[in-house]
Every structure is written in structure tokens, then in C-alpha cells.
Amino acid sequence: NAGVxxxxxxxxxxxxxxxxxxxxxxxxxxxxxxxxxxxGMGLRLIYYSASEGTTDKGEVPNGYNxxxxxxxxxxxxxxxxxxSQTSVYFCASSGLAGGYYEQYFGPGTRLTVT
Amino acid sequence: GESVGLHLPTLxxxxxxxxxxxxxxxxxxxxYFIWYKQESGKGPQFxxxxxxxxxxxxxxxxxxxxxxxxxxxxxxIAATQPGDSAVYFCAENRAGGFxxxxxxxxxxxxxx
Numbered sequence: 459n460a461g462v463x464x465x466x467x468x469x470x471x472x473x474x475x476x477x478x479x480x481x482x483x484x485x486x487x488x489x490x491x492x493x494x495x496x497x498g499m500g501l502r503l504i505y506y507s508a509s510e511g512t513t514d515k516g517e518v519p520n521g522y523n524x525x526x527x528x529x530x531x532x533x534x535x536x537x538x539x540x541x542s543q544t545s546v547y548f549c550a551s552s553g554l555a556g557g558y559y560e561q562y563f564g565p566g567t568r569l570t571v572t
Numbered sequence: 573g574e575s576v577g578l579h580l581p582t583l584x585x586x587x588x589x590x591x592x593x594x595x596x597x598x599x600x601x602x603x604y605f606i607w608y609k610q611e612s613g614k615g616p617q618f619x620x621x622x623x624x625x626x627x628x629x630x631x632x633x634x635x636x637x638x639x640x641x642x643x644x645x646x647x648x649i650a651a652t653q654p655g656d657s658a659v660y661f662c663a664e665n666r667a668g669g670f671x672x673x674x675x676x677x678x679x680x681x682x683x684x
Binding site: 562 | 580604606608613614615616617618621623661665669670671672674675676677
């Protein structure tokens, strides 16, 4: 049971380049999330998927798109990377436990846009 | 090195002492609160949670206290160890809510 896995671990992009961050979970969770984490700030929600087939915007969705490929996989795409998107990106999944959603996080992708 | 949390509030404690990390939450409708620990280079890890019908909950060496009147949450770590050095986040949610709101975090340094 690997939990939540993310690829790649590190990435450097030039402004304007595109890339897709991959995330997979093996806990049979319905909900998945993408966050970004910047220095001195907490986690900010980019997009989430409450269940397979649905996606919704979070707090900071501009410049990103997502795909819930199946129940296991949730990808985040940067179509035209900008330096402001330099950040650490975390994927998370959650399952309902006693009426509440406990989130489990992946190890993160450290992205630098030059 | 790890760039996350460079400007976070910092708590420095001596190994073996107790640590108290505080958090103010924002949403009066929140009824589920979680503490996460994030070590350098890793994702946040669940430590302990508490629901709004409780004031206190204890785990192994950790205790969470909830004061709904002033919307305040605290995490107490007993006999702090070097392995407790990390950034600690409080988070809030509500029953059936998909979105968890995270605080900015507090960096804990444990001095040997």
C-alpha cells in the first residue's frame, strides 16, 4: 500500500512551457485534491475532485487544469508555466470516516519556473 | 534546503520539555479540526483530530485542545524529541465538507 504517489519529484521549466503533474492513490478514496505550498504560507487548494467524473475549482485555480482520469489518478496541468507558479505541489486524497474527510498527502513535486 | 516555511512563526524548545503550538481558526461553521506535521521535504502527515463536540483529545504524547468560544486550537506535545522538529499546521473542515482550510503553520525547533 503506497498511499499517495506523485511524479515527478522535481521539475524545472522555462516560462511558457507546459507540463503535467501526475498523482495516484491506492486507498480507494473518492476525493482527490491538488494544493500548492509557497514559503510562509499554508496549503492553498488549486482544484479538487469530490468523486470520479467531477472536478471543481479551489482557491487558486488560474493557470491550471485538472483531469480525474479514473478513481485512482488525478493530474494537474500547467499549460503555459509562469514564474509565479514556482512552488511545491501536493496531491492528496480523502475518504469518508465517521462523516468527516481525512486527507492523506503525497510527497510533493518541487517545481521551479525560470 | 527546504524553502517552505521560511517566514513562519517559530517555536524553539529544549528536548524533553513540553511544546504548545497555537492556532486560531476562521470559520464558525467548522466542526472538525486536524493537526498535521510536515517534515522537511515531505508532505503533511496527519497527527490528531478533534470534533467540535469535544474540548480535548489525547493521542500518544500529543493532546489537542479546542476552545470554540474564541475559535482557538492548540497542540501540546509532551516530552518533545528531536524527531518532533517540523512545521505543524492546523486545519479546519466541517461534516461532509470536501475542502479543508489550512493555517500558515508553525515551525518547531527542538534543541538537544
